[in-house]
Amino acid sequence: MKRRYDMLVVGGGPGGAFAAKTAAEKGLSVCLVEKRPAIGTPVRCAEGIGKELLTDFLPPDPKWICTDIESAELVAPDGFSMLLEPSKAGNEIGYVLDRKVFDRELVWKAAEAGAETYVKARATAPIMRDGAVAGAVIEQHGKRYEIDADIVIAADGIESKFARWAGIDTTVPYRELETCAQYLMTGLDIDSTRTSFYLGNEVAPAGYLWIFPKGDGTANVGIGIGGGKSGNGHRAKDYLDRFIARRFPNGKTIELIIGGVSVCRPLPSTVADNMLIVGDAARISDPITGGGIYNAMYTGRLAGETAVTAIEAGDTSRDALMPYDTTWRASKMGKAIDRNYAIKEFFTKLNDEKLNSIVHSISKINLEHFSTLMLLKEIMKANPSLLLELRHLRSLL
Amino acid sequence: MLNIRRDICGYCGACVSVCPEGALELVDAYLTVEDTCSTCGICEKICPLGALEVIKE
Ligand SMILES: Cc1cc2nc3c(=O)[nH]c(=O)nc-3n(C[C@H](O)[C@H](O)[C@H](O)COP(=O)(O)OP(=O)(O)OC[C@H]3O[C@@H](n4cnc5c(N)ncnc54)[C@H](O)[C@@H]3O)c2cc1C
Ligand code: SF4
Ligand code: SF4
Numbered sequence: 001m002k003r004r005y006d007m008l009v010v011g012g013g014p015g016g017a018f019a020a021k022t023a024a025e026k027g028l029s030v031c032l033v034e035k036r037p038a039i040g041t042p043v044r045c046a047e048g049i050g051k052e053l054l055t056d057f058l059p060p061d062p063k064w065i066c067t068d069i070e071s072a073e074l075v076a077p078d079g080f081s082m083l084l085e086p087s088k089a090g091n092e093i094g095y096v097l098d099r100k101v102f103d104r105e106l107v108w109k110a111a112e113a114g115a116e117t118y119v120k121a122r123a124t125a126p127i128m129r130d131g132a133v134a135g136a137v138i139e140q141h142g143k144r145y146e147i148d149a150d151i152v153i154a155a156d157g158i159e160s161k162f163a164r165w166a167g168i169d170t171t172v173p174y175r176e177l178e179t180c181a182q183y184l185m186t187g188l189d190i191d192s193t194r195t196s197f198y199l200g201n202e203v204a205p206a207g208y209l210w211i212f213p214k215g216d217g218t219a220n221v222g223i224g225i226g227g228g229k230s231g232n233g234h235r236a237k238d239y240l241d242r243f244i245a246r247r248f249p250n251g252k253t254i255e256l257i258i259g260g261v262s263v264c265r266p267l268p269s270t271v272a273d274n275m276l277i278v279g280d281a282a283r284i285s286d287p288i289t290g291g292g293i294y295n296a297m298y299t300g301r302l303a304g305e306t307a308v309t310a311i312e313a314g315d316t317s318r319d320a321l322m323p324y325d326t327t328w329r330a331s332k333m334g335k336a337i338d339r340n341y342a343i344k345e346f347f348t349k350l351n352d353e354k355l356n357s358i359v360h361s362i363s364k365i366n367l368e369h370f371s372t373l374m375l376l377k378e379i380m381k382a383n384p385s386l387l388l389e390l391r392h393l394r395s396l397l
Numbered sequence: 398m399l400n401i402r403r404d405i406c407g408y409c410g411a412c413v414s415v416c417p418e419g420a421l422e423l424v425d426a427y428l429t430v431e432d433t434c435s436t437c438g439i440c441e442k443i444c445p446l447g448a449l450e451v452i453k454e
Contacts, residue, residue, distance in 0.1 A: 036425055044409060122424065159413040159423060174415040174439045181445045227415065227443040236445040258445045260411025 001118060001138065001145050005031040007307050008136055008149035009115075010123040010162045012039050015279025015296035015303075016155030017106035018057070022304025024113035028311060031147065032107065032115050033138050035122035040103030044158070044259035045293070046182060046220045047097040048195065048212050050371070053294040054095060057301070058109075064102035066214040069093045070193040076359035077200030077352035084375070093195070096212045096220070097293075106297075126152065126166045132273035133166050150316050151307045152275050155300060158260050160281040168272060172283065175228035176264035178207050178290055181236040182222025184255035188248055190219055198243070199355050205229040206348040209243055221248065224261060224290055226348060261290040265341055270328070271321040276303040284328070288340040288347075288372055295337075299328050336373065343376060346390060358383060398452050399430045399440070405448035412440035412449060 007023050009016045012034030020032040047066070054060060070087035086093060111117045121140035126133045127148065135148040154162040160170035190213055198209040206226025213219040223240045230236065236258070244251065262283045270282040278284070279296030286292065306324040310316045328334050350358075361382040362375075380387045399420075408426040420434040428448075441449040 035423075042408075120425070157410065159410040161413065161419070161422065164419050170414075171417050171419075172414045174443050177411065177415050177443055179411055179443045179445045230443050230445075232447060235447055237447075256407065258407045258409040258411070260409065260414055260443070260445075262414065 001031065001116070001121075001140075001147065002029075003146075004135075004148040005029045005116075006149065006311055007031070007151045007153065007304075008147055009033070009153040009155055010136060011155035011157055011281070012036075012107050012117070012119070013103060013155060013157050013279060013296060014106055014293055015157075015281070015300035016153060017103070017110050018297045018300030019153045019155060019276075019278060019304040019307070020110035020115040020117075021106070021113045022301050023307050024110060024115040026304075026308040028308060030110075030115040031149070032110060032117045033121040033123055033136075033140075034107070034117070034119050037120045038104075039107045039119065040100045043099050043255075043257050045099050045257070046210055046212050046222050047099050047214075048094055048210075048291070049097060049293050050094045051092045056294075057297050060095065061105070064098045064105055065095050066098050067096045067192055069096060069195050069213075071195075073194055073196040074359055075196060075198045076356045077202065078356045080356065080360060080363070082359055082363040096195075096214055098214075123156070123162055126162065128166070133275040136162070150274060150311055151321075153300075153303055153307070154275060154277040154281050155279055155296075157280045158262065160277075160283075163267075163272075163275070163277050163281060166272060166275060168267065168269075168277070170267060170277075170281065170283070172260075172262045172264050175206075175226060176262060177227040178224035178261040178263055179227055179230045179236045180222060180224040180257075180259050180261060180290075181240045182220050182257040183240070183244070183253040184214070184218065184257065185221050185244075185248060185251040185253055186216075186218040187250060187252045188217050188219055188221075190217065192216070192219075199359070200352050202352070203243060204239060209240070218254075220257070221251075222257065261285055261292065263287040263290060263341075263344060266329075266337060269325060270299075271318050271325045273318045274316045276306060276321055276324055278303045284333075284337065286337060286340055286372075287344040295333055298331070298333055299324075302328055340372065343390070358386070398454070399434050399436060400450045400452050401428050401430060402448045402450070403428075405446050406444075407446055407448070409445065412444055415439050415443055
């Protein structure tokens with residue numbers, strides 16, 4: 001580890017990896033530190049991603065793609081199921097990834113581009129000069145390093161301690177934290193081209209339960225429930241175990257995955273003097289789906305580009321970095337977060353009766369493209385009364 | 398005080414994100430709590446596995 005880099009990246013998830021790769025490709029000296037001994041493990045993800053979202057970043061590779069998803073099933077609280085089959089119109093839905101391999105590949109690419117990478121290396125404090133971030137203290141194998149950098153990228157995921165140590169409040173309001181449990185299961189009798197989503201206050205209060213197939217009768221079977229609904233005897237794992245006892249009594253569990261996903265609003269500001277905050281650390285995950293792989297890669301890449309421009313211009317102040325913040329907010333992704341936040345607020349308050357009627361009402365639609373937005377538009381069309389209640393959202397849809 | 402049941406904890410970091418005091422920290426697979434913990438019980442509530450318990454003295 002050197003004493004100084006142009007850019008220091010804290011966290012080796014998709015956000016940090018893309019920031020490092022992008023900046024290293026443009027010739028910056030970059031150091032990426034990851035506190036775990038292995039990139040991508042333990043997995044904290046259901047591993048689903050939309051096809052067009054992924055190909056925006058890298059060509060699909062069978063090494064880290066488990067399955068091709070062609071249809072999705074939405075199951076209402078009363079058990080009624082509706083099928084979304086955009087593949088019939090020639091459109092694809094998405095992939096289920098193998099994130100252990102995927103995340104490692106991304107860091108690998110950053111290293112190939114010239115970034116230095118260190119594992120089991122934890123940032124333990126920012127170095128502050130004149131009230132601004134100027135680097136970080138890194139601890140690795142019992143040694144302590146003080147690393148200076150013109151720009152630090154806080155890509156430390158859901159924990160988001162780095163920005164917090166630098167004075168930015170990153171606390172997720174606990175009601176807006178989806179607390180999740182998932183099993184990788186095998187021996188399941190399922191369609192390996194279809195994802196399933198179960199809704200309802202009995203199944204997954206203020207969240208949903210998912211089945212994401214990974215091929216050969218295996219699948220990620222997981223659940224996220226609203227933090228406000230969680231407590232002793234009714235935690236994410238309790239709900240999941242109940243569902244599995246009913247639906248997959250003979251399935252075998254080969255991995256336990258747990259974690260938290262924020263469904264709050266993104267941080268009010270994702271830049272500070274000499275610092276950019278990306279991905280989950282900036283609370284930039286989708287408030288409806290909880291998806292954050294794309295969002296992390298997108299903001300990571302943008303942060304890398306912004307860092308290059310700022311360093312070339314010799315100004316890494318908050319103002320100089322602000323284009324990062326305004327660009328992602330104005331992007332399709334930023335707008336979707338805004339809209340989906342408002343819709344989530346509404347949907348998590350619905351009772352099962354209302355949820356049933358919504359799923360029934362849209363059971364006959366033929367979605368050509370699969371996206372949350374398309375689905376929402378159909379829901380609104382089929383439920384004029386909802387549209388009335390969601391008046392304030394009309395301009396967003 | 399906050400008791401961390403290490404036999405249950407799966408070091409996912411969910412609790413770290415909601416702690417209003419920033420008192421929790423994951424050192425790879427080892428969760429630590431600082432004495433700034435106010436025993437508010439938020440982390441105890443949201444842990445997906447139930448690894449945390451606030452013990453009132
Ligand atoms: C159960 C579950 C299911 C999910 N399912 C999906 C899904 O199907 N699709 C989807 O798109 N998204 C999903 N997500 C969300 C997705 O996993 C995240 O949005 C994504 O991983 C965010 O990437 P990131 O790079 O911002 O952070 P992360 O991938 O979390 O990476 C952050 C990294 O920083 C490291 N780190 C933290 N602190 C430090 C430190 N001080 N020093 C050094 N390193 C540090 C961490 O160890 C970690 O490796 C799911 C999340 C969960 C919990
Ligand atoms: S939320 Fe629970 S399982 Fe996750 S790190 Fe905290 S105590 Fe451990
Ligand atoms: S009890 Fe409250 S203050 Fe203490 S660690 Fe948990 S969330 Fe933080």
